[in-house]
Amino acid sequence: NAGVMQNPRHLVRRRGQEARLRCSPMKGHSHVYWYRQLPEEGLKFMVYLQKENIIDESGMPKERFSAEFPKEGPSILRIQQVVRGDSAAYFCASSLLTGDSGNTIYFGEGSWLTVV
Amino acid sequence: GENVGLHLPTLSVQEGDNSIINCAYSNSASDYFIWYKQESGKGPQFIIDIRSNMDKRQGQRVTVLLNKTVKHLSLQIAATQPGDSAVYFCAEKGGTSYGKLTFGQGTILTVHP
Numbered sequence: 001n002a003g004v005m006q007n008p009r010h011l012v013r014r015r016g017q018e019a020r021l022r023c024s025p026m027k028g029h030s031h032v033y034w035y036r037q038l039p040e041e042g043l044k045f046m047v048y049l050q051k052e053n054i055i056d057e058s059g060m061p062k063e064r065f066s067a068e069f070p071k072e073g074p075s076i077l078r079i080q081q082v083v084r085g086d087s088a089a090y091f092c093a094s095s096l097l098t099g100d101s102g103n104t105i106y107f108g109e110g111s112w113l114t115v116v
Numbered sequence: 117g118e119n120v121g122l123h124l125p126t127l128s129v130q131e132g133d134n135s136i137i138n139c140a141y142s143n144s145a146s147d148y149f150i151w152y153k154q155e156s157g158k159g160p161q162f163i164i165d166i167r168s169n170m171d172k173r174q175g176q177r178v179t180v181l182l183n184k185t186v187k188h189l190s191l192q193i194a195a196t197q198p199g200d201s202a203v204y205f206c207a208e209k210g211g212t213s214y215g216k217l218t219f220g221q222g223t224i225l226t227v228h229p
Binding site: 040 | 217
């Protein structure tokens with residue numbers, strides 16, 4: 001089951017450090033999405049990317065957060081100068097096409113970031 | 117609807133009973149709805165989806181009902197099993213053409229043997 005692969009699964013960072021989260025979409029999927037989940041809440045959209053393009057980053061905080069999906073390699077969600085409020089589970093998802101009705105969006109197992 | 121954070125709704129059932137999990141959505145322009153199951157420490161797992169031009173869809177042991185008039189979605193699980201215990205989220209997609217989903221607050225389902 002070559003699903004959406006995320007690493008690391010768990011990451012601990014001190015305040016002020018950088019966190020890099022990686023996501024390899026399902027085979028053949030070229031649409032990648034990042035979501036964030038705070039404890040006991042649903043997932044919230046952050047950013048939607050296609051290869052080498054950011055399509056929608058309306059859910060990304062304006063500062064410290066960035067995302068990329070290069071032509072080769074995984075998608076990266078980067079958080080600079082982390083603060084305790086960044087502690088959350090970050091989920092990557094992918095879809096075959098645009099995610100329109102009928103094109104299922106599959107999620108990875110998540111990366112749990114803890115800022116100490 | 118929007119997440120409200122703490123105090124997720126809970127549903128406790130006995131093994132073998134049928135379960136019904138409800139969800140209210142807010143965007144009348146949403147055209148696609150999905151139910152996800154999330155176990156502790158794991159990612160959301162796709163269960164079933166439904167388009168807005170349908171009012172019912174059935175899968176294996178699960179049925180999704182959509183009432184667009186009152187913007188309500190439900191997930192019915194037949195013969196609930198202990199392995200069904202998890203948090204269940206509904207998600208909606210608006211009229212845009214990509215997978216930007218809005219998640220509901222989630223319901224904790226506990227199945228007692």
